[in-house]
Amino acid sequence: MTSSAEPLLADFLRYTLAGSRPANEAAARGTLESGARWQWLDDGVLQLEPAHADRATKSVLLSAGVHGDETAPIELLSQHVADIAAGRAALACRVLVVLGNVGAMREARRYLDDDLNRLFGGRHARVGESAEAPRAAALETHAQRFFAAASEAPHARWHLDMHTAIRASAFEQFALLPYTGALPSRVMFAWLADARIGCVLIHTERGATYSSFTADTCGATACTLELGKVQPFGQNDLARFANADAAVRRLVAGVAPDPEAPLPRVFTVMGQITKQSDAFELHVAADVPNFTPFARGTVLANDGGYRYVVAHEEERIVFPNPSVKPGLRAGLLVVETTARTLGTLV
Structure with missing residues (x-):
C-alpha cells in the first residue's frame, strides 16, 4: 500500500468525517500490494478495482449512510475497505464505496434539509435549495459513471444500499427490492438467503430511492438492506450483522452464496x-x-x-x-x- 493511502483506506470513515481530502491528484489514487487499484473520487466516494479487471468483471456499488444517523453499515463498510487494503479481504470485483449523506453523518442527523433517499431519479431538482440536492445529483453521477464501464452481462451490476431502521422490527434484518417491471431475481434471493436476511419487501411502484435509481437507470441488481436499529457511531454491536457482512464480502470476493441457505419470507406492498x-x-x-x-x-x-x-x-x-x-x-x-x-x- 502506498503511504498516502494509509489514513484514507485504513479508516475511510474517520477520514471522511474529518473532511480530509487527498493533497493532489497523485495522492488520490494508488496501487495496493495485491495489485488492486484504488481511487478517491469525492467526499465519501472511493473506487476499488482488482489487478486484472476487464469488461467481464462484476461491478458492485456498496453504499451506506444515505441516512446520516444509520451508522452500523457505515462502520461495516469502512472496515471492509480497510480489510481489502490490508489484504485481509479478497477483491474480485470492481467496487464503488459510497458513504451517502456525509454532511448529516458529521452532525449525527438523519438528514439536514430533506431525506436524501427521496431525491433520486432527478427529484433533487425540485428542492434546489436543499443541502441534500447537490449530493443526490453527485451520487447519481458517480453511479452512472461507475456502471457505464461495467459489463452488460446479466447480474454483472450490483447495488447493495445498506441502512438501519428507526424502530424495532419483527424481522431485525430485511431487504427491500425496488420495482423495475421485471419478476424478482433468483440470483438476488440466493444472495439474500446467504446473508440470512429474514424477509424481503417487494415494491410495486417505481420509487425515489438510491437503489431504485440504480436498478432503473443503471440496470443494477439492486436492493436496500435494513440491518437493525439506528445507533450512534461506536455503539453498534456489529456482531449482530456478521451474516450480512460476510455475504457482502463473499460477493466482492467472487465466492458463490451458500446453496443450502433458507430463502427469506416475502411481503409485497x-x-x-x-x-x-x-x-x-x-x-x-x-x-x-x-x-x-x-x-x-x-x-x-x-x-x-x-x-x-x-x-x-x-x-x-x-x-x-x-x-x-x-x-x-x-x-x-x-x-x-x-x-x-x-x-x-x-
Whole structure:
C-alpha cells in the first residue's frame, strides 16, 4: 500500500468525517500490494478495482449512510475497505464505496434539509435549495459513471444500499427490492438467503430511492438492506450483522452464496400512508415494531378527509413515521406473498 493511502483506506470513515481530502491528484489514487487499484473520487466516494479487471468483471456499488444517523453499515463498510487494503479481504470485483449523506453523518442527523433517499431519479431538482440536492445529483453521477464501464452481462451490476431502521422490527434484518417491471431475481434471493436476511419487501411502484435509481437507470441488481436499529457511531454491536457482512464480502470476493441457505419470507406492498398536511394523525404507537399486523377495517391514519383503512384480511405496517414532511410516505402496508413470489423467481 502506498503511504498516502494509509489514513484514507485504513479508516475511510474517520477520514471522511474529518473532511480530509487527498493533497493532489497523485495522492488520490494508488496501487495496493495485491495489485488492486484504488481511487478517491469525492467526499465519501472511493473506487476499488482488482489487478486484472476487464469488461467481464462484476461491478458492485456498496453504499451506506444515505441516512446520516444509520451508522452500523457505515462502520461495516469502512472496515471492509480497510480489510481489502490490508489484504485481509479478497477483491474480485470492481467496487464503488459510497458513504451517502456525509454532511448529516458529521452532525449525527438523519438528514439536514430533506431525506436524501427521496431525491433520486432527478427529484433533487425540485428542492434546489436543499443541502441534500447537490449530493443526490453527485451520487447519481458517480453511479452512472461507475456502471457505464461495467459489463452488460446479466447480474454483472450490483447495488447493495445498506441502512438501519428507526424502530424495532419483527424481522431485525430485511431487504427491500425496488420495482423495475421485471419478476424478482433468483440470483438476488440466493444472495439474500446467504446473508440470512429474514424477509424481503417487494415494491410495486417505481420509487425515489438510491437503489431504485440504480436498478432503473443503471440496470443494477439492486436492493436496500435494513440491518437493525439506528445507533450512534461506536455503539453498534456489529456482531449482530456478521451474516450480512460476510455475504457482502463473499460477493466482492467472487465466492458463490451458500446453496443450502433458507430463502427469506416475502411481503409485497399493498398500500401506502401519505402525510398530506400538518393535521395528519397516525394511529400507530411510537414503539410499534415494523411488520406489526393489523386486521381488516382498522383505521391507521387520518388527515382531514383522508383515511387509510386496512383493506385486506391482514396488513403489516413498515416504516410508520408521522414526522415526515407533508407529501411524503408515512408508512407502507404489506401482505405476505412468500409462496407466490418464490414460485415466480427468474
